[in-house]
Amino acid sequence: MKQVLPKELTSLVNWSVTELGKVIAEKLGQKGYTRIERIRRFVKSPEGQKKEGLLKLKKDLEKLSAVDQYAIAHAFSLMLELINSCESAYRTYRLQQEETAAQEAPYGMIIHVLTAHPTESRSSDIIYYFAKIQKLLTNRLKRPEDGDTDLLHIYLNWVWHLPMSKQRKPSVMDEAEYIYSLALKNETLKVFIQQRELKQPFYIRTWVGGDKDGHPGVDEKTMLGSLQLSRGFLYEWVQTKYKQYLTDLVPLAHSSYDKKDIRRLLGKSKSLLTIIKSIRKISHGDAPRVHKLRESFDHISKEYRSCFGVDAPALHEIRSLMRVFPGLVVPLEFREDSSLVHEALKGHKSSNIVRMLKSLDKISPHHDPRFYVRGFVLSNTESAEDIAAGVLLTKKYLKECRIPVVPLFESAAGLENSVAIINTFLALPRQLQVIKKFWSRRLEVMVGYSDSAKENGSLPSRVLIETAVNDLEKTIQSYDLEPIFFHGSGGSIERGGGSVQEQTAWWPASALNVVKVTVQGEMIYRNYSSSEILQRQLQRFCESRRDLSPRRTKTDAKTKKLLHHMASEVRASYQGLVQNPDFLDLIEHATPYVFLKDLKMGSRPAKRQGTVNLRSLRAIPWVLCWTQTRILFPTWWGVGSFWQSLTPAQKSAYKKAFREVPVFRSYIKALGFTLAKIELPVFEMYLYSSPLDREVVESFLTSFHSELRLCHKAFVEITGQKKLLWYREWLEESIHLRSPLIHPLNVLQLIALKNRDIPLLRETVTGVASGMLTTG
Known part of the structure; x- marks a missing residue:
């Protein structure tokens, strides 16, 4: 195969993998290193890529001790993850070199719903250190002569001593912490502000803490816990920015400006610290306090502008971010099975979803609960009565149906009957009135890729969803409503994944006016590992929006x-x-x-x-x-x-x-x-x-x-x-080069399954996932 991978990338891979080899030799000795190198060469040979050769390798590896087997699995897992880091570093580097294209007309909004389905097999410690490795690799691409070999060696030493896989079952709060540590880090928060400045807003939501469907551990405590965790990240950012603003303001009280006005502004600005502190912990009546804080920032900004004729940069950033996160939290999406919603409506007051709705009402009395919960997804929606039950349940515990109820169509029957279900629902008394009064004239529908593909296969799933989405667009618009399509796809092709261009190629116009998609498991890390990669993802949706004309040609x-x-x-x-x-x-x-x-x-x-x-x-x-x-x-x-x-x-x-x-x-x-x-x-x-x-x-x-x-x-x-x-020839070459390196992990996984060696099984599952770029 003719080499099509960039020379900078291949050089980076060679440098980093060579350094990993040195670490392996230090840890396992020359004999252990030689064994791993012999396996690597074997699986790249014609014999090592056949069933007979792999079974022969399995027979040889079965003779080794459990410790040696684990060391081999760990070595290949680290190698594959290191190659992934090289590719992400190269992608970040290339994006940093590109000139930012002039943005055209606004293309609507993009919403990522971050989820924690069991698709991320890597441990949080490994993710933490590989993030450092990726930054180091990116810096080497910028300045090859300054590449810090010693620091890479240290990092690789550290990760050698850490298992690639999770060793304990994560709690809902562990998952929330992981998501927010990526999505709310400083460089990512800048992306939210920049997108708002471009009038191309980008928002995030999460199911973590609100996805009750099939999860016995989700209740009002996880709901509040998830909201509090995101509040903590955003609160620290706001407080840091505001202290920066005060630090910049204090010297001006002794300048040639009108000292009386400056001192008055400084006094009001310092008093605002008390209001900021009041929202640190979420409790009953949180929404009014956050509302007061937003008004206070607006007032202080106006006074600052009156004094100096310009906006205070820190205040401008705070106000922009609070328009992205008006509740100063990452809003949740509730989800519950439709059958359990009917049960809750009959009077099951102890049900978790009821307690969650009651808790939501307490933190947002007389204010918009959508600052905290953006929607209520009903899985397994099979009738208009299912949607109506969701409306009645939210009205019962929120006084009005103030959060959108979102039917999820995920089975073949649900997708095929979706138009009839929506028509029947909209014909029910007062449903249109609810949508127009409380849901901004928007009717949101979620389509599920994973379950429909599991039930029917990938092609039938895509055809079912494409047909349903296009027919639903016409149906919903005929009621003078705006359709919002929530795409519940995953990272793998089998779950509706793929490049942005290929995922959106068949979407109708409304699905690109408001893009709403799930981002799951390891795809959160891949998309949010650098601000450049995240912005490129957003830009691709913009390109898809501009490319509507040719793809709007009707299929006969x-x-x-x-x-x-x-x-x-x-x-x-x-x-x-x-x-x-x-x-x-x-x-x-x-x-x-x-x-x-x-x-x-x-x-x-x-x-x-x-x-x-x-x-x-x-x-x-x-x-x-x-x-x-x-x-x-x-x-x-x-x-x-x-x-x-x-x-x-x-x-x-x-x-x-x-x-x-x-x-x-x-x-x-x-x-x-x-x-x-x-x-x-x-x-x-x-x-x-x-x-x-x-x-x-x-x-x-x-x-x-x-x-x-x-x-x-x-x-x-x-x-x-x-x-x-x-x-995309470079991708085919990348797959061709990495594919044999996964073979030893498959061989060891079979040994682990036979021997019920759980640590080895976990390591091989994580290693294979790194090589395949997805767990599931």
Whole structure:
């Protein structure tokens, strides 16, 4: 493969990995280092990339002690995470070199809803030190001659002594602390202010502390705890800025300015410190106190401007940030299952969601509770009565329905019936009045990618969501309301992830006027690791907004029928596989699924109680299984066999659809990315190492080999391209180079599963996730 990766990046990787090698040699001795280097060379060889070679490596590694096995897993995990840091550092460096393009017309707002589903497997200590490593790497790219090798060596020494994985199950507050430490650090807060100055506002919300659905640990205490944690970060920032303002103001009391006016301003400014201190802790009646603080800042700013004719920079920043966070907290999003909302409405006053609503009312009496909670998401919405129940429940405990109730459509049935459900809801008495009076004439709808993809496969999920979103836009607008679409997608392709351009290519205009998306697990770290990366993400949404004209070309009825036919056939094939009882045995015996409870990744239960069945499998751990085993089948299963069944004329129609239909083109590009990451020999190794009947194993392998071969053929014929990532060749090379380095971790994971070696299992899961750039 011709090298397409930038020389600066490859040089950075070589420098840092060489330094890691020195640390490994120091810690394990020359013998240990030589063993790891021998494994690295082996997995890059042709033999090391075949099932037989991997099984041979497994046999050799099984002879080692548990300590040696863990050391090897740790070494490869650190290597992959170090490569990730190099790539993030290079991306930050390149963005710093680019000139900021002139911004055009405002493109609406962007809202990130930060969540803590069990997708972040790395420990907080590892994240902390790798953030330092990434900054060091970025600085070396700026000044190669000043690269601090000694400091890198020290950092790598430190991380060698830390497990990559979490060693205890995090609490909701642990998750909140992690999220706010990234999203509310000083350089990120500057982004919020800058975006507001550009009239392109950017907001964050979070489910951490408010997502009750399926989480027994979420209640009014976690709700207040999460709000208090974000208040703490924002309070410290405001206090620091304000003290800076006072420090700058004091000398002016002795200047040539009108001393009487300055002294009066100084006296009022010092008295404001008491009001600032009053909002440090959230308690009953918090909203009026925060409102008083905002008014006080406005008043002081006016007086300062009257004295000096200009704004005080620190006061301007404070006022700007308080318009982004008007409650001086990161607002939560509540979520609860629709069936439990009905139960709460019948009088279950002890239910957690009721206590959460009561607590919200106490902290925001007679003020807008949306400063603290922006919405109430109803999962598993299946009828208009579900939405109406949410409205009635919020009205009952907030006196009026003052926070938007958001139906979540995530199953095939829910998505297919979404328009009928919304029509019926809006026809119910007084619902339109509520939306217009309390929800700013906006009706928000959430669409779930993870569960719909788990149930139907990736292509059928995207077609279902694309159809629902476009039909819902027309329906909601026909009532003279503004639709808001909340996209519940994840970082992986199997959960609706991908680049901003590919995710938004098929969105209707309203979905880009207000962009609202979930950002989950490790994607929070990747997006918020530097302000440059975050701003680039926001800029891409801006570019998508400007590019509306060509993608607004309507898909004709005949082409829509073609796509729906393909989605239907792929869905049938996918469901035929996953509903096979033998396939459930495969999940249980040839993947890490049954050990999810031992991984300590999130506060939410990793899997539902009871026996393994398709309905009980949570969507994110479901994807984790196929990411860890490197087969990623929900994205591609069924496509190849469908393509083989077509006539030449039918294939020609789908090739035309690839060129002209955004949702199909974005899926096919995502398919290429997925195919580039698949390692079938690794999946074979999992099957052959399992206790599954050999006949069952051979049957599955025959099916997977055939379907994957046909899928590759379909991809080449549809795109006319031989390269899977022809549009992003550097990414294909990056995958090609890192993929063999994950193999030893898969081998060790199988040993860990067999021996029930939980520390080794955790380390390998985290290492594979680093290599695949997603846990699940």
